[in-house]
Amino acid sequence: MTTTLNRPAASSHSAPKRALIERLNIFTALALGVISAVVIWRLALQFLPQDSEEAIFFNREDKITLLSMIAWFIGFMTGIGALIGPFRWLMGKDLSHDENMFYAGKDMGVKRYFRYTTDHKVVGIQYLVVTVVLFFIGGVLAMLIRTNLGNPEGGWIHPQAYNAIVGTHGIIMIVATIIMITGPFGNFIMPIMIGARDMAFPRLNALSLWLVVAAAAPILWGLAIGGIATGWTAYNPLASQAPLGQNGYIMFICIFAISTMVAGANITTTVIRMRAKGMTWNRTPIFIYGVVASVALALPAFPVFFLSQIMSAMDRAVGTSFYDARHGGSGWLYENLFWLMGHPEVYVILLPAVAALMEMAPVFTRNPLFSFNIAVMGIAGISGLSALVWAHHMYMSGWAPLLNIPFMLTTELISIPTGMLFLVLIGTLWRGRLWVTMPMASVFALLWNFMIGGVTGIYLSDIPADAFLHGSMYVTAHFHYTLMGAGLTGAIASLVYWFPKMTGRIFDAKLSWISFWMVQIGFQIAFMGMFIVGLAGQPRRVEGYAETFNTGNMVTTGGAYLIMSGMLVLLYALIYSWRNGEKASTNPWHSKTLEWTVANPIPLENFDVLPTLTTDAYGYGKEIR
Amino acid sequence: MSVDKSGVRQTTWWKKKDVKQTALIWIILTPILGYFSTEVQVRSMGAPASEIMASTINLMRIFTWTAAPVASLVFAMAGTILLSKSFYGNTPPPEVEVGYTNSPRANALWVVVSAVLCLFALVVGMVAVQRDSATLTDATAMEIKVTGQQWVWSYDYTDGSGVRSEVLYLPVNKPVVFHVTSVDVKHSFWIVQMGIKIDANPGYITETAVTPNKIGVFDVRCAELCGLLHAYMQNKVHVVSQADYDAWIKAQAKLEAATA
């Protein structure tokens, strides 16, 4: 395989080819995907045998749906050009240097964003767009949920549609929060931050992005064929009983799992092997640790999730009974497999956000990062322990009552490394020179939100309290505080912070502040209200509730509308700043990490000469102790 | 006062202005935070209808009051930082005079205190679990079979009366063990005001137990999404005196027999 990763960037002129590579883009992908799906659907409808009258389970429609979704997937990935690299390699005619440069978007202009481009900066921007779209869809669904629940007369939206909306909102947001920092910033910023020219596997980089795009179609398609009746956790056996839309969920997860594993392999290899000379582990910025820990957790976790969905698909489409107790299976098997992924996954979401804010704190206090070693230990501790706590989601399931206490122990223990992260943040802020910017304010918002999220997590980790709180809105409020109050806050701050490097423009400060306050205040109102109705006994995932919960729900809905407005202001600010924002200098924040040494527009291979480091990036202060 | 390496006189750390400010905010904030968080939570949970629920509410109190100083400390330090001189504008403020990259004492203290608090939470929780599960092994407890079905709970009294009902009647102060199962998908049997919950799994029987100690009407809700009408899978628990319960059971048994 030819690469140019360690040579100085050459300015070669390649004669434009009229090859297939040149013509493939998102539109060919969509077209090929849709055509494949329709063709396979017609064929399956025609040729698949009917379900026999005596069959216990009817599988035909599931088979048809799954086959056409798989056809969509293959068609889409072929149409975007994902197979070209492997195909050429198999033919023995691997891509030449010029073709690789073409693939990397050299001299292509705006078209490179619509193609299977391997340049990590292009992939980063593409991830940003995908993340924004996913958040938009998830957010719209959230507003439908809250509007329905805010009405004391009872659901406008009938139960089936409501359940489908809740489930789809959940899974789309989970995926969006997983990619929200690692996608745009892990891809665009990370290689430059470590002094590399690109990721270790540029083609896999493009693959991981386009897999997410391919995955989005089945979930939306699923909404149209009955939706997800099960909530984002897709518990079996309900998932087996659920309408056809469940196949959309299954495909979404299977494709996304592959994307995550690919991205994980790429990011870990890049960071381990391609850091600049002199960037020892001690001098590696803390953001890198957060991103690597996050994908390192995802790497073992997502295959398990993938497997759980394959088995669910088999139960639905082929008549196995992995999860059906009446025929030898068990719903607990699903719960274990799901939560084995489900718990590490929340740290996959959280770690990059906290690490990003730890990266920003020194810049905006002109103070070194407090205790880098503790920060690393905290991240490592959380990662390690997160693999040992999963059954705290199953305290009430009746699966293994004797194991409840050991899992309570491991879950309580996780608050120790979590506390270390608080120590690092507070220590960095302490006696610093506070530069008041929106990313800096986000650090404070994180401290508030994560504290509440963390403490309520401790309540939930306690078995007797969980006996009351499990399955109530308290749980929903808790995880929104951690994933949204901490996670999303970190992601939005990252957007504003790294915007000048990604686009060459400053993110409009005033609008970012307006959005910040609207979102944060709306958030407190919405989710404090939710804690209260949860404590009062309102279960989760209900489209109607007893009168006693009316006030709490109305308050929460009001808060939600404020969040919605704030996020829309952010969306506008994003578009406005991208098009008309003030042009940024190379290092507007006077930060000391490597990405700020490269001027915009960033050359294709980032650095003319790869840098050599002699210190870490936290050397703030006339004297450092 | 002490003299540091460069010969400059240094105030002892606890006399420094920002430390004193933090301490002050902390001392004021802790009781406010603790009281407010505890009261809101406890009031929302309502009156307990069993020893287990009373102990759970107490647990929330203990945890909240334990967490309050910790949260308060973080917020107090953040508050002091926010109250210190801030810089605005497009140019960064000058870098600090001395940048501290570590403080082994602060690290050790923080980790040790958080470990102690975790251990405390664990022990309190374990004690509560042991106490709450005592009723499960109570030989004098009455046994009721709970069946969850999409989307109705039904109860079988196994005391020989053959009574089956969709409303739960229980005598006050008598321990009861619930054997819970499902005939279709996963449900979760939750008696809200008594603070007990156990999932109803198809193909398995799970147990939970409680001793209701208050007469009144309480809620049973399904706490695990079980399909279309999960929100309506609710009914009531009537806790009555022993005499009233006996009367009810007799009447129900008669009805069952007459309409068999």
Added chain:
Amino acid sequence: MAKRLVGAIATVAAGALFIAGLGIYVASAKNDDTLLKASAAGTMITPKGTMPHFTLAIQVYPDSMSGSKGPDGGAHPGWVAYGPSTNFEVPANSAITITVTNYDGGESLNNDFFGKIRGTIDGTATLNGKKITSVPADAVGHTFTVHGMANGQDELFFSVPMRAVPEEAMPEEGYTKTPNVTVFTIITGDVGEYIWNCEYPCGDGTIAKFGNAMSTMSYMSGHFNVVKA
């Protein structure tokens, strides 16, 4: 600054409108927006004294062509549907006599709790004129089970199984000429909103046979509201 503010407000407004539009679309996608109200029928002497009396007539069809979905049966013509509507409205504090005509067959219940008549005025119903207190668990066609959240409203629960039309009597086309007619009376409490669904699983091919039609509103589930008289 003004231009940015206008742009921001416009984005918020556009977003809100989009959500409102989508919400209206989703809300109007009710599977069944018909309603059947109980008809007045004088008064009745009940164990609770003389009460206003109303009647409700419901049918259970083996397909969806005669219920609220119109003659073409809607999206799933082969699914069992209750008719003429799946949303019912009855007055509070009254005696309601409900007549259910069952044209469909059946098999075994998942839970024989629902084989018994529960919650009616005297624990009985009449089946084709004869008084019964239960239907054998293996001959149940459907049930009419009403329940709901009990907070802030009376606990209303009743469940009446409908005997299945035997296999032999089910014609190839159309409906049987000998449906099973079940009549029972219940007493409503105060105003409240309840749900009804069938507890006889006939969602063949799904877990516990409770999927498909069983889990779709407006076939074998709907609203049962007790309103002011």
